[in-house]
Amino acid sequence: MPELLTVPEVMAALRLSRAKVYDLIRSRELASITIGRRRLVPAAAVAAFIQARLEEAA
Known part of the structure; x- marks a missing residue:
């Protein structure tokens, strides 16, 4: 994984929308x-x- 991620990469990693x-x-x-x-x-x-x-869910 690169050191810095673009917003689209974060979107893909977290399965979230741009907004x-x-x-x-x-x-x-x-x-x-x-x-x-x-x-x-x-x-x-x-x-x-x-x-x-994860800590919140535990």
Whole structure:
């Protein structure tokens, strides 16, 4: 998995819509950075998001 993921890659990884991914970024539940006009999400942030959801469910 690359270090930084594009929004479409995050959408595929989490099986979520574009709007939901941007909602998560906006609410700061999913960390991201901007380089130029591109919004990129660290792979570690996706893993942390999944881990947090697993802990909530337990």
